[in-house]
Amino acid sequence: MTRSVQFSQAIRSWMDVFMHRSMRGWGLFAKSTGLSMPQFSVLMQLHYRGACGMSEISERFEVTAAAASQLVDKLVQSGFIKREEDPHDRRAKLLNLTDRGKELIQRGIEERYRWVDQLAERLTVEERVQVSEALNIMTRAAQELEAELVQPVA
Amino acid sequence: MTRSVQFSQAIRSWMDVFMHRSMRGWGLFAKSTGLSMPQFSVLMQLHYRGACGMSEISERFEVTAAAASQLVDKLVQSGFIKREEDPHDRRAKLLNLTDRGKELIQRGIEERYRWVDQLAERLTVEERVQVSEALNIMTRAAQELEAELVQPVA
DNA sequence: GCATAAAGTTAAGCGTACTTAACTAAAAAG
């Protein structure tokens, strides 16, 4: 078996385990908060990408501006999102998580962490070092890739 | 900084990147197939856990038996799921993916793989070895943990 | 300055995902 096939297999096995687990986890967590998946996803996006306008929501989720507006409106009314006027463009809105919204997403993330912390407990000290180094490599690569996609190399 | 904090940070950073990316990816993929998230999740569950009865669907997704029945019915009508009588218990049904259902989920998974393959291209040969070994460690730990949860140690 | 484009909202209408309640049929318990 070649090196690159070995690598692919390793990463595929891990993704299978991880994707299944985290999809299910997020679904149940969203349900436990009383939010729908779309609502929850909007909060997640604001958490990970920071404040944005209404149009970015509709682009990223591939829905019409109308749908985004209605979705956000419910989250504003539930107190998870602030919707303020953009000082630079009075047509536009600035959407951001409220403290309540931040707290909710943080709780969900913590729950997800808890699972991998359990995994960590099963590892030896040496394995932990090895795993942290590997994950740092992957994280860096992912961030570089993301940066290139947002602003492609000229 | 202690070893264990270092480990936690590494795994948290990676999860942040990965969770965000894969949540969004699955959402868009589900949308592109015309399936709703709940419908899609049922197919995912059948893929990862294999055939099961109606009651297992309702338990795992924490919905009523009625909801599960209706959800599955749509997937049967769309040709993604087979619903057969359980030979051992004529009240029960055996749910399973059809070839069409399998093919669809596989396509979704392949798309997710493609992202990490892009990551892999950014790594040196040594890094790839390091990462595969680490992921194998994590996968094994995850499988052990899963096995214990399903059948707790006596 | 005026036409046009862009950002967002509102309303009507449709399909989906849930719920509860009432049901059928088969298995298990006594």
Added chain:
DNA sequence: CTTTTTAGTTAAGTACGCTTAACTTTATGC
């Protein structure tokens, strides 16, 4: 053999997410 439990279905009703269409308000292009 009868009662009760278990597995699943069907129907009615509610809420949500989405679309299109019509609209308001602010910025931009000529």
